[in-house]
Amino acid sequence: QVSQEEVSRLSKAPIQPPLLIHPDICKFSFIPRGIPPNLMPQTIISMFQDLGLISQYRIRMDTLAKFVLMTRKGYRDPPYHNWSHAFAVVHFCYLLLKNTHATSMIDSLEALALFVSCLCHDIDHRGTTNSYQVASGSVLAALYSSEGSVLERHHFAQTVCILNTEGCNILENLGQPEYRRALDLVQDIILATDLAQHLKKESQLKDMVKNYDATNSQHKLLLLCLLMTSCDLSDQAKSFENSKTIAERIYTEFFSQGDLERQIGRDPMEMMDRKKAIIPDLQISFLTSIALPVYRLFVCLCACVSVYLCVSV
Numbered sequence: 001q002v003s004q005e006e007v008s009r010l011s012k013a014p015i016q017p018p019l020l021i022h023p024d025i026c027k028f029s030f031i032p033r034g035i036p037p038n039l040m041p042q043t044i045i046s047m048f049q050d051l052g053l054i055s056q057y058r059i060r061m062d063t064l065a066k067f068v069l070m071t072r073k074g075y076r077d078p079p080y081h082n083w084s085h086a087f088a089v090v091h092f093c094y095l096l097l098k099n100t101h102a103t104s105m106i107d108s109l110e111a112l113a114l115f116v117s118c119l120c121h122d123i124d125h126r127g128t129t130n131s132y133q134v135a136s137g138s139v140l141a142a143l144y145s146s147e148g149s150v151l152e153r154h155h156f157a158q159t160v161c162i163l164n165t166e167g168c169n170i171l172e173n174l175g176q177p178e179y180r181r182a183l184d185l186v187q188d189i190i191l192a193t194d195l196a197q198h199l200k201k202e203s204q205l206k207d208m209v210k211n212y213d214a215t216n217s218q219h220k221l222l223l224l225c226l227l228m229t230s231c232d233l234s235d236q237a238k239s240f241e242n243s244k245t246i247a248e249r250i251y252t253e254f255f256s257q258g259d260l261e262r263q264i265g266r267d268p269m270e271m272m273d274r275k276k277a278i279i280p281d282l283q284i285s286f287l288t289s290i291a292l293p294v295y296r297l298f299v300c301l302c303a304c305v306s307v308y309l310c311v312s313v
């Protein structure tokens, strides 16, 4: 729980425009960690406001404040999958929604669902992977391993749990059909953050990008998943210094998991094994085989859509 005092302090604070919180906040090169952690909740509220989501969906300020604070509380503090990662992902999503054609390709409910998904996509992450949940026979594996994407199903369940907490339901003023659609979108988008699932969709994503059809709901969903993955990996799209710092946090998590796997008598994957992993090599293969293709797809999509927009105007 969060204290009523904290909620009312945040909900009564005047909403400053994002640029007043940090002059570089609207630049893709901005490192979100430049925002002090105690200012992150109000920066998120400021982004909600700037995207027009508060007025459009009649979100009560005290509800939004409690929702953001409960979400922050929902994150643990592993080296990488913590609140500051969630904030970095939300910030990139804000920039995407402000600066690219994405807004012409998705409607405002989808934008709301994407933004909320970015905030909540790793809630209660333990700093270990899906395969470790299954290998260690964790409670989450017992709950979700039959459907796969164990962690991501848990992140979504935690999100619903917060929305169902008294005074936290920021979607309460949506009509019933919109509410249903928003929750279904948040579920699909959070599930899309399982990289194993993203890799399986590679060919569908390529096809969507080539013949993007805004009336095709499958294309819309694939686009939202691509945007979500772009946000989740966005620390790799910044300065080398930032990418290196983030990779170090990720491998700290991976190697701790490798140590745990040894303790339960299992042989860790190379990228989890501090004795075998060569981080530069692993990062080059991650960037070339997973991260770069994501951003190339997005750039290609924007090119295709801007041609489409010029032609259709």
Ligand SMILES: Cc1nc2ccc(C(=O)N[C@]34C[C@H]5C[C@H](C[C@H](C5)C3)C4)cc2n2c(-c3ccccc3Cl)nnc12
Residues within 6 Å of the ligand: 193, 194, 195, 196, 199, 232, 233, 236, 246, 247, 250, 271, 286
């Ligand atoms: C910099 C960087 N490096 C990363 C290197 C590797 C992997 C990774 O999960 N690899 C795979 C490789 C195969 C096929 C699937 C399932 C498993 C087997 C494990 C993926 C992730 C990495 N990652 C993420 C990230 C994004 C989403 C969830 C978790 C994380 Cl950690 N965000 N940034 C980074």
Ligand SMILES: [Mg+2]
Residues within 6 Å of the ligand: 121, 122, 193, 194
């Ligand atoms: Mg995740």
Ligand SMILES: [Zn+2]
Residues within 6 Å of the ligand: 085, 089, 121, 122, 193, 232
């Ligand atoms: Zn993430």
